[in-house]
Amino acid sequence: MRYAGDVKITFLGSGGAFTDFRQNYHNNALVETGAGPVLLDCGFTAAQSMRELGIHPGALSAVLFTHLHADHASPEQVIWERYYSGPHGFPEFKPTRLVAPGELLSPMKASLEHYIGIYSDPTGTVRDDGVDSLVQFEHTREVEIGGVRFQFFRVPHVHGNNIDKAAFGVKITEGNKTVMWSGDTTFSPDWVRRAADDPNVTQIFHECTFFPHFRGTVHTHWNELLTLPDDARSKLTLMHHTAVPDGVDIEAVADAARRHQIFEL
Ligand SMILES: [Zn+2]
Ligand SMILES: [Zn+2]
Numbered sequence: 001m002r003y004a005g006d007v008k009i010t011f012l013g014s015g016g017a018f019t020d021f022r023q024n025y026h027n028n029a030l031v032e033t034g035a036g037p038v039l040l041d042c043g044f045t046a047a048q049s050m051r052e053l054g055i056h057p058g059a060l061s062a063v064l065f066t067h068l069h070a071d072h073a074s075p076e077q078v079i080w081e082r083y084y085s086g087p088h089g090f091p092e093f094k095p096t097r098l099v100a101p102g103e104l105l106s107p108m109k110a111s112l113e114h115y116i117g118i119y120s121d122p123t124g125t126v127r128d129d130g131v132d133s134l135v136q137f138e139h140t141r142e143v144e145i146g147g148v149r150f151q152f153f154r155v156p157h158v159h160g161n162n163i164d165k166a167a168f169g170v171k172i173t174e175g176n177k178t179v180m181w182s183g184d185t186t187f188s189p190d191w192v193r194r195a196a197d198d199p200n201v202t203q204i205f206h207e208c209t210f211f212p213h214f215r216g217t218v219h220t221h222w223n224e225l226l227t228l229p230d231d232a233r234s235k236l237t238l239m240h241h242t243a244v245p246d247g248v249d250i251e252a253v254a255d256a257a258r259r260h261q262i263f264e265l
Helices: 046-053 076-084 102-116 130-134 189-197
Strands: 008-011 029-031 038-040 062-064 096-100 135-139 142-145 148-154 168-174 177-181 201-207 236-239 262-264
Touching (some): 046 076, 062 142, 076 102, 096 102, 102 135, 177 189
Parallel strands (some): 038 062, 062 096, 096 135
Antiparallel strands (some): 008 029, 008 262, 029 038
């Protein structure tokens, strides 16, 4: 049972970029708001996962992005489904609201120009203003949707050699409860410890990979999360891990998210 002021999150998937889709989907989630669900990251498996949940993309109030990788930022399918279909089979011609910091949305807009720029409108007229007609771009680091506040914060995902790819975590707040969402990030324990110490933070969803640490990794590894103190790990739910290998003591953290799992926090 969800109470007003709880944050409700449904995982479309908790898999990594190379997941076998018979096992899991990309690490995308629906956040319930008073204006309808917000899709937090939209990989190319999001539409299939929503179909299995019986949720048409037309129900979405907005799509938010943490960074530009295919398992997080492939919204073309959802944009077309909202425009050319509907829950009853008829086209509803709905535009899609895309929300993210400008560092992400500007290049995404330029890329989408070539995918959805040219289309056929409800009168059957072929037009070339698809990017402006099918999508509402909202460049921001903070937005409130249906009573839920989303605040983007920078994380280090692919960084080094004086290069730092734009990547963000998201702080999600409803009432006096806050849930942290790491996005894709290498291990950066400072904000995790601060969040763990904040009594309003009920959960920290953190990416995790169980692959052995290797040169060139851009993710957080299980053995790194184990270096966090007990009180921080007790608020940690793993995501982006695909599956927990046999022999891993998952009791060391709060949980590991599964495809279609619902959290009410
Ligand atoms: Zn990813
Ligand atoms: Zn990534």
